[in-house]
Amino acid sequence: MRKQDDLKQELEELSPLLHKLKAQENPFKTPEGYFAALPDELITRLRTEAQPVSAPVRPTWTDRLLEFLESLMQPRLAVGLATVAILVVSALLWLRPETGSETTASEQLAMLSDLSAEEVNDYVTENIETFEEEELMVAVAESGIEVEQTLPAIDLDSKAIEEYMEEAIQEMDEEDLETLF
């Protein structure tokens, strides 16, 4: 701070009384150790107040993925999805170009062995939304397939889900993640 050298002179000229009073000691006091403790008190306050008070926590993409996978593991939905998957495969067979004679469901299933898993996967992925649920239900009824026998038992605990999730994440690239979320 630049000191005002002529303050003394200014006061002497303006008010000798105030000039005289100025020599008295500062009458205001502080609690003992106040200034020494202040920095720590302030830093603590800054750290505390820096934390969000009650901002809603937005689920991370891993939370959402875990939630999605857990929902798949719900017995009712899992069976439903598995059933749909089987029906979709059956429907896929119907949609293939016919060779002339009609095929039975068991013949159609036998034809699955001619398809690579990749082919099936691609087709189902691309056309899942075009399948009518009712058609699929009829297809599975005609197929005579016991859903529970054809599906692996789904009994994953949370650890298994986490492991699966980690594997799935490892295989994903950035584009997959962006598409998913």
Place this chain on the structure above:
Amino acid sequence: MKDDRQSERGFRLLLQKYQERLYWHIRRMVTEHEDANDVLQNCLIKIFRNIRQFEGKSQLYTWLYRIATNEAISFLAQKKRQQVASLDNDESHLANKLRADAYFDGNEVQIHLQAAMEGLPEKQKLVFQLRYFEEMNYQDMSEMLGTSVGALKASFHHAVKKVETYLAGVQID
């Protein structure tokens, strides 16, 4: 995390250099220690969070004083709104408060001096405080308050005369 530690270290240095000056500036404006402590802490937290906005156009302490002054003025305005109307005038109310204050150890003349200042218009009181107690030069005061040096000199002179008149009119033991 490293930035946080550096900021904290910088903040501690700033406190080391300015906390007492800012405290006394605020304390003289709000009078009581508890109020001064509240205002100072709010002020310093604002300074910490806005230090990057300091553009270096004025001296750092002028910028700090401006924040402290604004914070204290806001506090006083808010306190005034909350105060129940008293039969005492502001000066005698302040004098009584100081006599009861554990952190005020002044004599009667000093109490009357504080009371005399309490009767000044807000801007005059601030100019008197900055000049008389804090010995700030007019140029710095002008930068801080955005008022011309001539106007500040006139304001200080008016304030001195009013305080002197007040002190002459009270019975001092």
